[in-house]
Amino acid sequence: MLRSPLLPLLLLLAVLVQAQLRPLQPAAGDPLRLLAGADGPQPALLQGHLLSDPVAAGAAPSAQAAAHAGLAGPCRVLLQTAGGRSELSFSTCPALREGWGVRVSGQLRRPRPAPHPLLAGPAERLARQGSWTRLTVEQLEVLSRPATPIADLRRIIAARFMAAAGPEQGGLLAALVLGSAVVPLPAELRADFRVAGLSHALAASGFHLSVLLGAVLALGRGLGRWTRLALGGGAIALFLMLAGAQPSVVRAVLMGAIALVLLESGRRARPLGLLGLSLAGMLLLRPAWLHDVGFQLSAAATAGLVLTARPLEQALAQRLPGGASGSAPWWVGWLAPALAVPVAASLWTLPLQLLHFGVVPLYAVPANLLAAPLLTPLTLGAMALAVVAVLLPFLLAPLLVPLGWLALLLLQLAHAVAGLPMAQWQSGRPLPLLVLLFTLALLGLVLPGLGRRRRFLAASLGLGVLVLHLVLLGGDQLLLVHQGEGGPARDLLLARHRGRAALVSTRADGFSCRQAGQLAQGLGVARFDWALLLDPVAAVDPACWSNQAGRVVAYGDGAAPLAAGQRLASRGLAVQALAMDSHALLLHLGRQHWLLLPDRQSLASWRSGQTPTAAKASAGKAAESVWLGVRPRPADHRALLALGPRQLWLSGPGPAGAPLPRGWRASGSSGALTAP
Template sequence: MAEQGGAVRRGWLAWLWAGVLALLLLRVALVAFTPAAPAAGDPVFRLQAASQLPLEVELRGRLLADPLASGGTGFPCRALMELPVGRTELRFPACPPLQEGWRLRVWGRLRRPQESPHPLLAAPAARLARQGAFTQLQVQEFEVLQRPATPVADLRRRMAQALLRQAGPDRGGVLAALVLGSAVVPVPAELREAFRASGLSHALAASGFHLSVLLGVVLPLGRGLPRLGRLGLAAAAMALFVLLAGPQPSVLRAVLMGALALAVVESGHRSRPLGILLASALALLLARPDWLLDVGFQLSVVATAALVISARPLELALCRWLPGWLAAATAVPLAASLYTLPLQLLHFGVVPLYAVPANLVVAPLLTPLTLGAMALAVLAVLLPPLLPLATVPVDWLCRGLVLVVKAFAALPMAQWQLGRPAPWLVLLLSLAVFGLAVPNLARRWRVLGLGLLALATALHLSLLGADQLLLVHQGRLDLLVARHQGRAALVSGSADGFSCSQAGQLAKGLGVQRFDWALLLDPVAPEQPACWQGQAGLVLASADGSLPLHPGQRLASRGLSATPVAIESRAMQLQLGPWRWLLLPDRQALWAWQQQAGGQQPRAQQRLDGVWLGFRPSARERTQLRGLGAQRVWLSGASPPGWPSSWAASGPSGSLQAVRG
């Protein structure tokens, strides 16, 4: 009876702990998914109360990071500044010699950060909201009020500058990132993209691997010390790691896991890696629930879970076909790639196809290279005269790493663009991965996993193959993406570089390797011709103010075509599969089309499936548009008074979509 009563109590305790854990996770999710709100006194309230914009303001605050070049035109340099209440992002025309921790007085134009017109497009508003900032200030003048001592930031800067000076921007940036993390050290954009395409981004991000390398050097040094001495030495190494890499989610997760594991082992108990991982993740999420939506935190936790749960079983399974050393080396990147596949698709819409072989090739380089980079960073601080000589062998290793990374990134379909699936499809894929990759599950779970994988794949492919017209509007930007049977074409109202970069983001998110063709309706020649040529197999644009297409000409690929419908205007007929849409980017296009179609039969006009307007029509023009008999009428911008409820408007920043299966 006593044993039975003990079993009942243990059962109740298990249910109690499960309930507590569920409540904690529910609280984390509720806080994480609640939109961030500015505190009273935040500069955003000045914009709400302003009667006239743009608003000229003066602000005082402390820089939270060194100014960083972010690309683009106008104000391409940015830095986050902490104010007495709230934060704002400073935008500079060029990066000034300012440093983290300095106190400034700045003058400039205050504005709201740009919102994203479509979920597939990144925008400053979401990024800044996660950092507690809701405004941007275009700095016209600034004054340094105080230069307080910032020893940690100075140490990071000194290490990074020494490595960049010795090895150059590419290899020096990689070496500095191996010590400080790519979030602290800017790696050249082209090289960063090569690491991403080859599936090796984790090598540049400060994570558990870098901490394990550091502890692998420090812990043997303290082997002869008493317990407190060993723990103190390990704690000092982990504290230094946090100071140099910064309190990023992945860094704190790795340090907390390392601290818990070390404490358990030193206390004489058996370490349970999965329990330590879950405890660490939950503790961090209770402190910062918003990290639940942080991509780096998600990838770090899931990849670590993959190594804890499935790396060893995969190694044993691979030993049937591969030598033991190769099976062990393959199991780690294979498990991490399988577990993180749903997150890769959810956030990026691409799969690094050669991630496993790339990790196998660079694995022998990463550990000695990371140790070498750490040693160079120490020499840069303690013995600078020895740095040039010590850099030579490490630089050769880094040169080999960069060559391997670029070689894998240059392979065909290095980034397999599958498009970003709907969240419910990602959930199906996650369940499929769980059923297939988690060891010791019953055979029925394997069968269920295969079924869910087949179902998710079939549904996603059917969505990619559907006929679709997507309009994205923001300011002067108008992008129309027409898709037919998995291929796509692009019509852009502007030929500037920003429109080109946004078109590239849309293509990646939609799973489009390359547009069949791109038609630029801007009368001005393309701002970045190389960018547009990289987006499509054929690009038609104006070179001298003339029209890119003239009546009698046709731009077409299988199932997709654009044809001018009026002389001396930008009116176009777009056809995707059986759909026919009339594109009227400006009022002149409407007038010219009306004159051209004046003698046609009404039946010919009623064959239109939709009309897109790039301008705000008057009441009279809306009456004329009703006579077209189009099933849909889309407007770029806010809908005017009297706009028919059956018609659609994108709003000042938004998108519209029509799908036909």
């Protein structure tokens, strides 16, 4: 069956279609049933076991905290009940461990969806993990503390590596054994590896398993077939146990297990057939994995290596010095495959990078080329020393010294590449249709065996998609993102003009800053020209805002950011204060003019005529559009109707039981509005 990849690929296609058409939804016994259709939170009692150690409330969901480090402040953890999952939220993190049985009570609610597709929301994050509710825990009872030897082993390995070599070097070595999903790596390290295009080195994947399996089979050379099968199977089982059943790990384990059986039986395995069978089996077992970004990237990268790496290596070998004549120097035999692997993986994952992140690591290929000689000895050494960390911990520190030097070289490489100019191209997230067309064009260029005419057509299609995307990025746009649930109302008003952008924010907290950064990245904006913060409370982390914008204007010594008549401007983008005692503003976006009334005081100031005469006349004549950050009262409603703007945006829900006037739009309690 595996001699032809057609059958497994057809099976994979059928499973992909089935998984895509079937949306993620809760099971019949999910805790969501306790809400019974209610919109607000409801008191609830849940019982089950914890699926992981708690993580800090602001941390990435995959970054588990080490048990020895402890957590202060709020945290969260997934609870598996008899009928489904729910995320537990603690204001002060208790001492809990993976696998413990607990009974909790508190307020159960649906997680908030993201107000805009470019932002990450709790609802979308939890749905990918099979959870549809969040419980704010008020009372906790630990029912059982069962032994968790595998989780304890992971904690011991990570803790001892980091204690012996520090959080960066030790964390890197631990991630090469366990994967970054179960190692508390510093956020800066993760960010630099991502920008450098080296994230795959931290994630447990097929590369790490192939290194381990290759070493084990090399040691077992000369032994009997069943002994080699036992050694290889044990290595695969150990890898799965330590790294956990993540999609990329399961895919690598399935492919490795099938390849091992075929190799030892004397049959030749077809990698494409193995990939098709593995992915189809995974999606039959867990259709929700199709929506996992890690699964998609792992599958695409593996497909690129299977289909493209070898032809690309041959083409590079012929074009390198001496390749065509057959008298190539020794380094060509190393350079061609070393280049082919990262180029193939980068090309096949490029559409997913654009679709999900809107950024492209420009130096990924040279970074991987330089990192390749370090990764194999680092991975093998880290796996060997993991055994030492468990059995002979007193020997770990001296044995780690030479490996620590290699780890330091890899860290310095990642930091250096991440610090280069234009290390990431802020391409913006294209429309899904454009990504699909770009993928077709890319396949026409990289698949072997296609004629010149088809490659020319593919190149033309790709160029057309790129031009159309750049045209869309260069257009004028105003985007309002409003969040009024689960805390103080927040508004982000982003104005974009010819590829540049500016920002007005009603809050200066870190959450708003991070969301502004996500919007900028999704829209292809490297940095805001300027940012105006209307929050009287000073920013806790002003460096976050200064990293986002070339100029940040905020409250200082109790004074408003802009005095009446003052302007904050860049080419095609400007905002002018209209009053001394309020935040009434006039925004210029290209040829558009917007009257901004973010709060009730600015609305009252505008209505009472307290704005300077010249500014008021300018606002009345020029502002064809109005943004209102609060729900208008009847008198305000009449005044705005008398102004007669072409369009009016309202933050929050519209008036209950009454339609909005023509040209008026409401964001809803949490949502977004866009004007081209």
